[in-house]
Amino acid sequence: MARKLLYNGTIVTSNTNNEVIENGAIGIEDETIIYVGATPEDFASYDEKVDLKGNILLPGLVNTHGHTPMSLLRGYADDLHLQTWLEEKIWPLEAKYTPEHAKWGAKLSILEMIRTGTTTFVDMYDNMDEIAKAVEEAGIRGVLCRGVIGFGSDELRQSKLKEAADFAKSWNNGAGGRITTMLSPHSPYTCSPEYISQIIDKSVELKVPLHTHMSETKFEVEKNIEEFGASPVVHLDNLGFFDRPSLVAHAVHVSDEDIEILAKKDVKVSHNVISNLKLGSGIAPIGKMLEKGVTISLGTDSVASNNNLDLFEELKAAATIHKGVARDATVITAQQALRMATIQGAESLWLERRIGSLEVGKDADFIVVNTNQSFFYPKHDPVSHLVYSGSGRDVKDVYVQGKQILDNGQFKTIDEEKVLYEANRMSKLLS
Amino acid sequence: MARKLLYNGTIVTSNTNNEVIENGAIGIEDETIIYVGATPEDFASYDEKVDLKGNILLPGLVNTHGHTPMSLLRGYADDLHLQTWLEEKIWPLEAKYTPEHAKWGAKLSILEMIRTGTTTFVDMYDNMDEIAKAVEEAGIRGVLCRGVIGFGSDELRQSKLKEAADFAKSWNNGAGGRITTMLSPHSPYTCSPEYISQIIDKSVELKVPLHTHMSETKFEVEKNIEEFGASPVVHLDNLGFFDRPSLVAHAVHVSDEDIEILAKKDVKVSHNVISNLKLGSGIAPIGKMLEKGVTISLGTDSVASNNNLDLFEELKAAATIHKGVARDATVITAQQALRMATIQGAESLWLERRIGSLEVGKDADFIVVNTNQSFFYPKHDPVSHLVYSGSGRDVKDVYVQGKQILDNGQFKTIDEEKVLYEANRMSKLLS
Numbered sequence: 001m002a003r004k005l006l007y008n009g010t011i012v013t014s015n016t017n018n019e020v021i022e023n024g025a026i027g028i029e030d031e032t033i034i035y036v037g038a039t040p041e042d043f044a045s046y047d048e049k050v051d052l053k054g055n056i057l058l059p060g061l062v063n064t065h066g067h068t069p070m071s072l073l074r075g076y077a078d079d080l081h082l083q084t085w086l087e088e089k090i091w092p093l094e095a096k097y098t099p100e101h102a103k104w105g106a107k108l109s110i111l112e113m114i115r116t117g118t119t120t121f122v123d124m125y126d127n128m129d130e131i132a133k134a135v136e137e138a139g140i141r142g143v144l145c146r147g148v149i150g151f152g153s154d155e156l157r158q159s160k161l162k163e164a165a166d167f168a169k170s171w172n173n174g175a176g177g178r179i180t181t182m183l184s185p186h187s188p189y190t191c192s193p194e195y196i197s198q199i200i201d202k203s204v205e206l207k208v209p210l211h212t213h214m215s216e217t218k219f220e221v222e223k224n225i226e227e228f229g230a231s232p233v234v235h236l237d238n239l240g241f242f243d244r245p246s247l248v249a250h251a252v253h254v255s256d257e258d259i260e261i262l263a264k265k266d267v268k269v270s271h272n273v274i275s276n277l278k279l280g281s282g283i284a285p286i287g288k289m290l291e292k293g294v295t296i297s298l299g300t301d302s303v304a305s306n307n308n309l310d311l312f313e314e315l316k317a318a319a320t321i322h323k324g325v326a327r328d329a330t331v332i333t334a335q336q337a338l339r340m341a342t343i344q345g346a347e348s349l350w351l352e353r354r355i356g357s358l359e360v361g362k363d364a365d366f367i368v369v370n371t372n373q374s375f376f377y378p379k380h381d382p383v384s385h386l387v388y389s390g391s392g393r394d395v396k397d398v399y400v401q402g403k404q405i406l407d408n409g410q411f412k413t414i415d416e417e418k419v420l421y422e423a424n425r426m427s428k429l430l431s
Numbered sequence: 432m433a434r435k436l437l438y439n440g441t442i443v444t445s446n447t448n449n450e451v452i453e454n455g456a457i458g459i460e461d462e463t464i465i466y467v468g469a470t471p472e473d474f475a476s477y478d479e480k481v482d483l484k485g486n487i488l489l490p491g492l493v494n495t496h497g498h499t500p501m502s503l504l505r506g507y508a509d510d511l512h513l514q515t516w517l518e519e520k521i522w523p524l525e526a527k528y529t530p531e532h533a534k535w536g537a538k539l540s541i542l543e544m545i546r547t548g549t550t551t552f553v554d555m556y557d558n559m560d561e562i563a564k565a566v567e568e569a570g571i572r573g574v575l576c577r578g579v580i581g582f583g584s585d586e587l588r589q590s591k592l593k594e595a596a597d598f599a600k601s602w603n604n605g606a607g608g609r610i611t612t613m614l615s616p617h618s619p620y621t622c623s624p625e626y627i628s629q630i631i632d633k634s635v636e637l638k639v640p641l642h643t644h645m646s647e648t649k650f651e652v653e654k655n656i657e658e659f660g661a662s663p664v665v666h667l668d669n670l671g672f673f674d675r676p677s678l679v680a681h682a683v684h685v686s687d688e689d690i691e692i693l694a695k696k697d698v699k700v701s702h703n704v705i706s707n708l709k710l711g712s713g714i715a716p717i718g719k720m721l722e723k724g725v726t727i728s729l730g731t732d733s734v735a736s737n738n739n740l741d742l743f744e745e746l747k748a749a750a751t752i753h754k755g756v757a758r759d760a761t762v763i764t765a766q767q768a769l770r771m772a773t774i775q776g777a778e779s780l781w782l783e784r785r786i787g788s789l790e791v792g793k794d795a796d797f798i799v800v801n802t803n804q805s806f807f808y809p810k811h812d813p814v815s816h817l818v819y820s821g822s823g824r825d826v827k828d829v830y831v832q833g834k835q836i837l838d839n840g841q842f843k844t845i846d847e848e849k850v851l852y853e854a855n856r857m858s859k860l861l862s
């Protein structure tokens with residue numbers, strides 16, 4: 001059992017006290033963190049020692065909403081109304097997707113997430129076996145679900161649900177525990193109440209959580225009220241969705257009553273701030289939700305509406321936009337934003353006992369940021385520098401479950417040149 | 432006279448037609464662009480040839496508002512109400528500044544701007560000789576002004592104005608034409624109408640433009656109306672400020688009447704979107720101003736309220752935030768944002784005949800972005816990739832007036848290690 005010590009760094013722990021340890025060290029044995037603190041007295045006893053040279057070491061970031069295969073559509077269509085964008089651009093191309101497209105799109109996204117410091121991500125798409133295999137190979141951690149849209153015949157619906165359930169069953173705790181699974185109706189506006197109820201029942205049977213898109217646009221909320229006499233939140237609550245562990249993406253247009261329900265039922269909300277801006281959806285009332293005790297995490301959504309997967313951009317956006325909207329510079333501090341991308345991300349995926357903070361006994365998922373650059377000078381508050389000045393491009397090393405998968409910007413588990421080439425080739429086959 | 436050709440790149444010109452040339456080339460002779468187009472027939476006749484290897488080459492970015500010496504205060508105070516931030520944190524530290532602080536703060540900022548692709552920047556501060564010398568050394572381009580605050584005795588005011596005028600006179604067209612100057616009353620709320628009038632008169636005498644902060648917060652606008660019976664825009668217009676070439680920073684809280692005046696008087700507006708968010712000031716009505724024909728450019732403001740000088744972040748913020756606020760994904764396209772950071776930046780500084788786009792006869796100010804990374808794959812619209820997916824960290828080469836000052840991420844005119852060290856040392860002397 002190899003014991004490794006990383007020392008002489010600034011350790012940003014994201015623990016309960018938001019402790020930051022200057023000249024700190026972290027010890028790992030195989031997959032697990034065995035030490036966090038000042039340089040230890042038993043320094044000499046470690047098999048391998050890595051000098052962090054003053055760089056910042058922090059928990060790997062957690063991206064709680066996305067669709068990795070859509071990276072093939074980066075820059076293909078921007079600056080369009082949501083419906084035009086979906087109906088005329090995105091959906092026609094997605095209709096041409098083969099498993100091979102999903103595979104290389106997922107690989108491109110996973111590469112980009114590792115490069116920018118994300119160690120755990122949520123994915124909702126189809127051809128999920130390809131994505132799970134890509135996660136297994138790359139050494140990243142994934143919480144995966146086959147998203148189902150309830151259009152078409154009942155036969156089609158049942159076959160999709162079966163596919164989703166089979167995937168959730170066969171891959172849960174896969175890839176050495178790096179993969180967990182969920183079930184996922186796409187949204188209340190694409191799945192009938194009956195279909196959602198069937199998916200909820202299946203999630204009880206399989207003991208997996210639920211994930212869905214919810215209240216992303218004002219139009220969608222109004223339509224839901226018109227059709228079902230209730231907001232999407234009330235509607236899902238009535239169906240029993242929130243009696244299951246559940247994660248919802250967006251929650252942009254939620255009322256005070258909605259927020260009360262989300263808080264009471266401990267629904268996890270994935271805040272996709274940049275995607276919501278770029279698609280013209282609006283700005284989620286995150287300050288209010290935090291006040292009411294809702295667990296908020298950060299998601300990039302897909303590359304098609306972002307257009308990258310650098311969670312550091314979400315960190316800065318989350319910590320600045322709500323200040324501007326509320327005209328109050330004290331709203332969402334740098335520290336609060338960082339917790340959303342670390343421990344609250346883990347909580348949102350029911351993984352907080354394993355990841356999300358640097359504490360003894362947790363899995364060794366962490367990243368090292370190169371602070372020998374202007375962006376981190378002068379050497380004041382490291383959390384401020386990470387959130388307001390840093391970039392995913394500043395990440396140099398990435399570890400997941402104790403295994404290094406990025407070393408000084410170089411991938412150890414991915415053939416970068418091949419992924420870029422194949423992703424480009426597959427994208428050309430779409431248009 | 433050395434002739435150099437950069438070829439085999441994607442040339443994003445920012446010319447009137449927003450032309451993008453695939454497999455393009457740019458030829459320069461000394462300071463000047465002599466060719467833009469496909470690989471030229473007289474390829475062999477160039478003295479030096481640089482293979483761009485498919486990377487994107489675009490005009491150097493223009494940052495139209497900032498305070499470079501304040502980089503020493505990065506991360507020193509965040510998440511505070513504007514007045515607390517200024518009065519309890521920023522001003523007490525600034526009061527301790529010596530010319531040595533201004534010098535190393537400016538050098539840290541200039542280094543960061545070059546590293547992230549800015550080739551021209553506006554600076555409003557004091558100890559401006561130090562800043563001008565730093566510009567001269569680094570090879571960047573600066574539009575500089577000694578900002579004056581009208582508090583204290585009339586003697587103090589006059590001595591500041593004299594200092595500002597002396598600086599504007601002695602450095603205008605300095606550093607081989609890379610420096611131009613302006614005069615700058617800090618703001619209508621820190622300078623009396625009489626003092627502003629004196630500064631306007633001096634600008635006529637020296638034939639230099641005017642720069643000021645304006646309508647940054649709601650409080651400031653309300654106070655102006657209370658004190659002078661007019662909004663800051665109407666107030667400045669009444670004083671004759673806008674009869675001079677003038678650049679105003681912020682314009683967050685402007686009425687329809689204000690916007691009419693800004694348009695009619697051709698006032699240039701520097702949009703500091705991230706700083707306005709982070710300080711809780713609000714979100715400027717840029718869509719409306721563009722509609723009325725106001726020239727909008729992008730500024731970072733200082734590092735103390737941003738917290739970096741990467742203009743790519745402003746590009747993405749400007750192209751996404753207004754979509755979210757207006758709930759309209761067609762507001763401010765990627766191309767519009769890029770024009771704000773290039774040709775409209777040049778127009779805002781009355782330098783559009785020399786910089787801001789890649790056209791024959793203009794100065795050779797441009798940057799090369801490394802597109803051999805996931806962020807630029809698949810190879811769809813390069814402008815979308817630059818604005819929505821790119822980062823200043825992706826800039827590899829920077830040229831100003833035909834001289835290369837960044838080469839594959841390495842500084843050619845700056846001792847990076849020394850600047851980081853000295854900036855850190857000087858900042859420690861403040862607290």
